[in-house]
Amino acid sequence: MKPAPFAYKRARSLDEAVALLGEHRDARLLAGGQSLIATLNMRLSAPTLLIDINGIAGLDRITRNNGSVEIGALVRHAQAERSADIARHVPLIARAMPTIGHPAIRNRGTLGGSIAFADPAAELPACLLALGGEVEATGPNGKRVIKADDFFTGLFETALAPDELLTAIRVPAATAQTRTGFAELARRHGDYAIAGLAATARADGKGLSDVRLAFFGVGATPLRANTSEAALAHGDIDGAVAALDLEPHDDVQATAATKKHLAGVLLRRVAAQLMEAR
Amino acid sequence: MSDLSLDITLTVNGERIAERVEARKSLVDFLRDDLALTGSHVGCEHGVCGTCTVRVNGEIVRGCLMLAVQCDGATVETIEGLSDSGEVADLQRAFEQRNALQCGYCTPGMLATAQDLLSRGGVPSRDEIREHISGNYCRCTGYHAIVDAVEAVAQARAGAKP
């Protein structure tokens, strides 16, 4: 189980990475590599070139500005897990982090890689969606911003153009009113979940507003549940569960029926978290 | 393309290494095939079993999910280095005393992972130990003995009375 041969180039700058992507249409970007290298080993993917972006300076920072937090594409899971800024200002990601893989995986895996890879069962794409964040993409024409709601376009597909790379994500910094909820059901600790839910809301008097629910593991992309969000904002948990209209498929760990049922269970559990004091 | 193989220099277990290596070669295959450091094992080659766990720049990684060429300029430590330096001598002794290994195939990766936890200090609970080694597969022991051994070392290192 060895990968097919490929060439390897270390990009020293964003410009170089973008140029290489433009030149080599079947190149793949190598960030943390924790999903990519496994697929290469199994020969499920056989690019002719890997463009290693790990050496590009400046992409591994977590910075706060104007009520938002910017997380560089190369920030590793372990770095985010240890970050006081993430704990304080993006508690949803802090909450999700221990459920992602295992320590050795989190030491290499990057937040940018996870979001760009867009595995529908992964935690971070759902977190980004729940946070109402945005993605900074860099391409030959410079940078552009893509809203999380527009980013995940299909199974392992995103709004990134073939010659663009994800360079950062930006999410709103939590305020005193921010409420977050996170729960997933995985057969074993660290596995991809059968179903999971990341959520944010704003405490509004005794109730909630701006509820954002992002389910994962139950569709081709992380999925918002708009009707349920509205119901939750009205404090109607039963209504929120009843309004779920997910259409998951069977997979080797669970049937669609189980996934749908578990989504409802998760919604109740996460609703309880949202309603707790922060 | 000319970049199918690359020259890399790195430090492995304190030794300066300069080699030409195929881009597609994983770190663990490089360690085993090119440097004959066979203490790091290959179990699944897709990042699940943890038997290839080694330390790169002080942090544990999956040796099958990192390319050797990515380690240009890096410091790599394998079980051979961890053994020679004595860093995990107490863990090794505890594993031996407690029979926390049977076939021993997972053990180098398990030791590196346990050391990663213990190097953070304190005495982790049994649940925390189990969680930290959750990415290291052992088919033989059922894990109980491993948790015992790691717990015992944590207590000993913390100077806690048994």
Added chain:
Amino acid sequence: MKIVEDSPPVLSVLDRPNSYIGRSVPRPNLARLTQGRGQYISDVTLPRMAHVAFVRSPHAHARIVNIATEAAKQAPGVLAVVTGPELAKVMTPWVGVLTHLKGLKSAEQSPLAIERACWQGEAVCAVVARTRAEAEDACELVDVTYEELPAVVDAETALDAKTPVIHASLGDNLCFERKLDVGAVDKAFAESDAVIETTFVTGRHTGVCNEPRAVVADWNPGEQRLTVYHATQAPHMMQDLFALHLGLEHQQVRILTKDVGGSFGIKVHTYADEMATVALSKLLKRPVKFVADRIESFVTDIHARDHRIKGKIGVMKDGTITAFEIDDLTGIGPYSVYPRTSGIEANQVVNLTGGPYQCPNYRAQARVVFTNKNVMCQYRAVGHPIAVAVTEGLVDLAAAKIGMDPLEIRRRNLIADDAYPTQSASGLKFEKLSHHEALAHLDTMMNYAALRAEQAKMRKDGIYRGIGFASFIEVTNPSAAFYGVGGARITSQDGATAKLDAQGNITVHTGVTEQGQGAEAVIAQCAATSFGVSMDRVRVVTGDTDNTPYGGGTWASRAAGIGGEAAWQAGKALRDNVLAVAGAMLQAKPEDLDIRNGIVVDKSNGTERLALNELARVAYFRPDTLPPGFQAELMATRHYVPRAWPFAFTNGIQASYLEVDTDTGFVKLLRHWCVEDCGTIINPQLVDEQIRGGVVQGIGAALFEQCLYDDRGQMLNGNMADYLVPMAVEMPDIDCGHVVSPTADSELGAKGAGEAGTAGAPACIMNAINDALRPLGAQPLTDMPFTPDKILRALGKI
């Protein structure tokens, strides 16, 4: 260091001043492994060594129309591309049958498929190259034209007239069938107060050894000799098979087994790709290495346990079990695996069902059918987890039906501890078991009454915890009755050679092998004790057919009970020989002397007379000083095979305490207990760790592991992300307890301990889940593994 012994040392009548029997001596060979200095077969590199990778059938059943190899032959690094017909010129085919499984039939199998591929993953072409990566590159260039054939994937319909026959020469898809009818089953059911019937399913799963299968074959034409570095459990068996199918003498074949990264029964069979590797070395006249990668392991390592069993039990209101009846159906893949056959598992299910209980009425039917899935064969605790699940599942259902506590119904039906010798309805002969003592020990150890109280209290809060039990018997120390009588060249005897070196230390060569279970420690403990030296003066040699006595290796929990006894006897024989030398040197009667702590002493008062290094010096370097005509014999070999009993049965009981999340169908394991009687305990720590590891393997079967196939015979989850093995977080701590009923068949009295954990755990988990869900009116779960899907369905939530 706070490492608490589970069991205090149990010293036996075998105790001597140097006794290690019953002591938790650390294994002497462990530091090598903790330091990464082990040598596994995957680590072996030889001069001129080439690597082989295989082109494998993507279809479950297909005719091989053509194999175009030209492009592959031109690829960088490629040394040879070889197809089935070419390799057939080097190696003869085989058929996996045994005569004592009457009627068992199978078809010829070759190292590489010829004409047809019969399961997804079967090797159809071999590519040998300088590196594994180059071999894999070239595999992609081999162009195989297949004509897909209808695949038989469902055992239930495999015997239907309209189902295609996989091997036309066999006439049908029936591999083996066994029927048994003992006592008056129908009458017993008719007279029962309650009769419960249900169907059990045990999921097809596999061993997932951490080190995949590995072999390096080195044919040396200069010596006309084949050396095979092989991660195997049975070196002499493999020597025989390689020799037989290559047309060589045993003397021409040497098997070297170094460290093995787990085996569990996976590495005791003939694998076509390993046979092909050996044949390729012969063909190419150079070393060839094959290490299965994880993906090919999932579709080629033997699978096991794919059974559907209809079960029926009759019970009286007082709890008396009146009869058992089972109908077992299992689909074993397209071939019966050579040389142990794939009929043994079902045969064991028939033998073992109902085994712990006093119940004279038993009817069983087992049918073993061919399918186009990967082959199944013997895996840790062969047949036991299935038989125990059926038996213990039925007993629990019966208890629930009559409103009796599950421990109480067992107490009322388990064979009495003073009933031995006796035999089961199926004819298994029991020398001495201890079901009741084990049950009583478990009751106390787990504090059953308090757990029941806690369970009841928590139910009021909507928390559903369950307690499950499983009594079991386990086959260990097999005599020739297992394989030899059926014509298999698999030895049940084992040998040990003890020799004194010129410094007075001893080396013990044994036919059993080390797979991590601690065989080397056990052999050293036995020999050190009977000979009279400390452990650090004993070195053990295993896994080399040139240097060890002929033996069976490691399987069926035989290494300690059979290999240990041989080592014990060899140590004694060497002691006698050494004392003869000492007698000659000291002008004393040998029978008045003994060896203690490596020193020859007066047996009566322990007075030190002669150090062994001095004795060895004289014997080896100054034999001229010994009396005329006296010859020192400082090497002794002894063999042992059980003769009085076909098998040494062990017994025990397990308990599980768990919690079911009734919203999600997830199960959290809280605690697990096992009380086991393996006779004389040579090393308590090693026994406990065999139990613990075995229990977790059984838990895997109950909750996580299953090889899933689609209706075209494609395995759906053949990787470690989708096939779930037990990992640390989900596993409980496991408490072990012991009862000791030695076998009188050997001096040591040790029975085996390697499989008891795996035998009982699945049933135990099943019963605990059903115990948790019973108050909710859930349909009992009997279809393993118990996934959230199945639990939610039972609860009516989906």
